[in-house]
Amino acid sequence: MNEFIAPTVEYAELSPLLIVLGAAVVGVTLEAFLPRRGRHRIQVVFTLVALVAALLATGWVAAGLDEVEGASGRGLIAAEGAIAVDGPSVFMWGVLLVFSIISVMLFAERRIEGGVSAFAGQAAALPGTEAEREASRQGIEHTEVFPLVLFAIGGMLLFPASNDLLTMFIALEVLSLPLYLLCGLARRRRLISQEAAMKYFLLGAFSSAFFVYGIALVYGYAGSFTLADIHAAVDNNTGSTNLLLAGMGLIAVGLLFKVSAAPFHAWTPDVYQGAPTPVTGFMAACTKLAAFGALLRVFYVAFGGAQWDWRPMIWVVAALTMAIGAVVALTQSDIKRMLAYSSIAHAGFLLVGFAGAYGGDGITSLQSVLFYLAAYGFSTIGAFAVVMLVRDPGGEATHLSRWAGLGKTSPLVAGVFAFFMLAFAGIPLTSGFTSKWTVFSAAWAGGAWPLVLLAVGMSAVAAYFYVRVIVLMFFSDPVVDGPTVSVPSLFTSSALVVAVVATVVLGILPGPVLDLAQQAGAFVR
Amino acid sequence: MDATPFLTLSALLFTIGAVGVLVRRNAIVVFMCVELMLNATNLALVTFARVHGQLDGQVAAFFVMVVAAAEVVVGLAIIVSIFRARRSISVDDASLLKY
Amino acid sequence: MDLDLYVPILAIGVLGAAFAFFSLAASWLSGPRRYNRARLDSYECGIEPTPQPIGGGRFQVKYFITAMLFIVFDIEIIFLYPFAVAFDSLGWFGLIEMGLFILTLVAAFAYVWRRGGLEWD
Numbered sequence: 001m002n003e004f005i006a007p008t009v010e011y012a013e014l015s016p017l018l019i020v021l022g023a024a025v026v027g028v029t030l031e032a033f034l035p036r037r038g039r040h041r042i043q044v045v046f047t048l049v050a051l052v053a054a055l056l057a058t059g060w061v062a063a064g065l066d067e068v069e070g071a072s073g074r075g076l077i078a079a080e081g082a083i084a085v086d087g088p089s090v091f092m093w094g095v096l097l098v099f100s101i102i103s104v105m106l107f108a109e110r111r112i113e114g115g116v117s118a119f120a121g122q123a124a125a126l127p128g129t130e131a132e133r134e135a136s137r138q139g140i141e142h143t144e145v146f147p148l149v150l151f152a153i154g155g156m157l158l159f160p161a162s163n164d165l166l167t168m169f170i171a172l173e174v175l176s177l178p179l180y181l182l183c184g185l186a187r188r189r190r191l192i193s194q195e196a197a198m199k200y201f202l203l204g205a206f207s208s209a210f211f212v213y214g215i216a217l218v219y220g221y222a223g224s225f226t227l228a229d230i231h232a233a234v235d236n237n238t239g240s241t242n243l244l245l246a247g248m249g250l251i252a253v254g255l256l257f258k259v260s261a262a263p264f265h266a267w268t269p270d271v272y273q274g275a276p277t278p279v280t281g282f283m284a285a286c287t288k289l290a291a292f293g294a295l296l297r298v299f300y301v302a303f304g305g306a307q308w309d310w311r312p313m314i315w316v317v318a319a320l321t322m323a324i325g326a327v328v329a330l331t332q333s334d335i336k337r338m339l340a341y342s343s344i345a346h347a348g349f350l351l352v353g354f355a356g357a358y359g360g361d362g363i364t365s366l367q368s369v370l371f372y373l374a375a376y377g378f379s380t381i382g383a384f385a386v387v388m389l390v391r392d393p394g395g396e397a398t399h400l401s402r403w404a405g406l407g408k409t410s411p412l413v414a415g416v417f418a419f420f421m422l423a424f425a426g427i428p429l430t431s432g433f434t435s436k437w438t439v440f441s442a443a444w445a446g447g448a449w450p451l452v453l454l455a456v457g458m459s460a461v462a463a464y465f466y467v468r469v470i471v472l473m474f475f476s477d478p479v480v481d482g483p484t485v486s487v488p489s490l491f492t493s494s495a496l497v498v499a500v501v502a503t504v505v506l507g508i509l510p511g512p513v514l515d516l517a518q519q520a521g522a523f524v525r
Numbered sequence: 526m527d528a529t530p531f532l533t534l535s536a537l538l539f540t541i542g543a544v545g546v547l548v549r550r551n552a553i554v555v556f557m558c559v560e561l562m563l564n565a566t567n568l569a570l571v572t573f574a575r576v577h578g579q580l581d582g583q584v585a586a587f588f589v590m591v592v593a594a595a596e597v598v599v600g601l602a603i604i605v606s607i608f609r610a611r612r613s614i615s616v617d618d619a620s621l622l623k624y
Numbered sequence: 625m626d627l628d629l630y631v632p633i634l635a636i637g638v639l640g641a642a643f644a645f646f647s648l649a650a651s652w653l654s655g656p657r658r659y660n661r662a663r664l665d666s667y668e669c670g671i672e673p674t675p676q677p678i679g680g681g682r683f684q685v686k687y688f689i690t691a692m693l694f695i696v697f698d699i700e701i702i703f704l705y706p707f708a709v710a711f712d713s714l715g716w717f718g719l720i721e722m723g724l725f726i727l728t729l730v731a732a733f734a735y736v737w738r739r740g741g742l743e744w745d
Contacts, residue, residue, distance in 0.1 A: 209559050216573065
C-alpha cells in the first residue's frame, strides 16, 4: 500500500470561509438554546459581527497574497488543491461579504411589518389558518433565517474559489439548499412563496444533477478533479474529446442555470417574485456573483485550452439571454418580475464579457466582469430594498400600476428607485455606465465585436422599460388610495444609503474599485 | 477492464431520470427522478475511478450521496409544506406564478 | 467472461431461498394457529402500532420528519468510514478534524432536540 500523508490545511488563508461557516454552526446552536424573546436581536448582532469579522479577515488575507512565480497571478492553492485563494477569489470574497452585510440588514428589518420580520412566523402553520394568525399575534418568527443565510454565504464564498470540481459541487449545494428554504419563508403571500421554493428546488436539483454528471465525464476524460490537471489534459489532448465536450456542456448547463442565462432562465421570474424581497435582493446580487466567479474559473482555468470549442456556445447563450431578458421585461406588469427579467438581461451583458475571453494588456475580461458584478450588486440590492418599502395593506405593492404617480406622493423613495433604474439602464454618471463600458470594451478587445454591437442594441431596449417605470412614477397621476411608503428602521435606511452612495461613486469615480479589480490579476492554477 | 457497459448503463439511467423529470407530474416522482440522475452519476464516477485506477472517483461518489441525502431533506420539507397547504403536489397545479 | 466465478453467488442465493422456505414451512407445520387482533396488526417492535394508513389514509407528517432526521444523521456516517480506514496515518490532525465534524452534527442534533423534533406526540 502507498505511503499515506496527512493533508495540510492553510487555516489562516481560509479564515474568512471558516469564520462564516463556523458562525453558521454557532447560529444553529444559539437557535437551540436561546429563549424566544431576544433571539432575533442576538442573531442579528451575531450574524453581522461574524460577517464583519470575515470581511476584515479577507482584507488581511488580501494584503498577504504572494506573487506566484512564473505566472501572472497572486495567491496560493490551499487545502491540498481544493481551494484557490488568489486575487479574483479574494476580490469576490470582499464584495460578497459587503453585499451579505447589506442583505442581512434587510433581513433584520422589522419596522415595516409592524414589529415582525418579512419571514413567515411559523413555516409549519398552514397559510390562512388560525394557527398562522396565532403565531403572528404572538410575534413568533423564524430567526433560523440568519444561520441559513450564513450557510448560503459560506457556500458562495467557496463556490468561485474552489479549485477542483468536487469542491465546486459541494459549494454549489451548500449555497443552494439554504436558498431553496429561504425562498419559501415569506410572511405574506405564502402560497406563492412556497410555490417559488418548490420550483426553484426542483429545477435547481435538476440542473445540479446535470452539473455533477458533467463533472463525472470530465473526470473520466482527465482522470482528476483538479482544474490544473484538467487544463494539462486539455493541452496534451489525452483521452477522448467526446467525453470532454459532453462534460463541458453539462457543467455549463449547471452553471448557466445559476447565473440565470437563457435558455435556463425560466425559474428566475417565478422565484424572484415569490421569494421574500430581502431574499430576492440577496440572491440577485450574491448568487449571481458567486456563480459567475465559478463559471469564469472553470472555463478560463480548466477549459482555457478548449476555448474554440466553448466560445461559440457562450456567444449564442449570451445573445439569447440579452434578447430574452430585455424583450420579455417589456411586457411585465409586476415590479419584482420586471427586475427578474432585468437580472436575466444583465446576466447576458456579463456573458458578453465572459465570451470575449480577453486576457491581454489593460483590463481583462475577468477583471471587467468582476467590476460589473460589484457595481450591479449594489444597485440590485438597493432596488429590492425600495420594493420592500412601497406597501399595500396586504403586503408589498408589487403590481406596476400601483406605482403610478409615486413620484408625486413620495418623491424621495421614487427618486431613489428612479436612480437605480438609470443605473440599470447604463446612463452616464451611474455605476451602470462605467461597468457596461469596461465589460464591452474588454469583449471588443477579445474580438467579440458582433456580440458587443448586439449588447449595445439590447441595452437600448432595456433602457426603454427602465425609463418607462420612471415615467410611470413621475408623469402619471397617483392611483386612488395608492400604496403607502413605510418608514423603515435604521437597518434598511443604512442599506439603502450604502447602495445609493456606491452606485454614485462607482459611476463618477470608478478608479479605486477598478484598480482593486485590476490588482486581483488573473486566476492562479 | 472494458468500461463501456457500465458507462452505457449510467447514461441510460441518467436519461431515464432526465426524461422522468420532464414528463412526470407528481413532485415526489420528479424528485425521485433527480435522485436517479445523481445515482447514475455515482455509477459513472466509480467506473471512471476504476478505469483510472484511483480512489478519487469513489470519494466523489460518497460526496454525491451525502448531497443527495441533504437534498432529500430540504426537498421533502418543501413538498410536504406545499401539500399541506394545497392537498396536491402536482407540478401542474402549482401555477399561481406566471406571466 | 468466466462464469465459474459466479457459482458461489448462485449457491448463496439458492441457500438463502432454501432457508427462507424452510423457516416458513417449519413454522407453518409446527406452530399453533390462533389469530387475534394483536397478531393481525403490523409489527412495530412490540409496541402498540400507531394509526395505519389503511383504506386510503395517508401517513402523518411525523413519519416524514423522523425519516428525514434518520437519513441525514445516517448518511453523515459515510465520512467516518474513510477516516477509520486511515486513522493511524492521519494521527491527531484527523482526530481533531473528525471531532469538529461530529461537533457540527451535534449542533444540528441539539437544534432538533430542543425544537421537539424527536418527540413523537
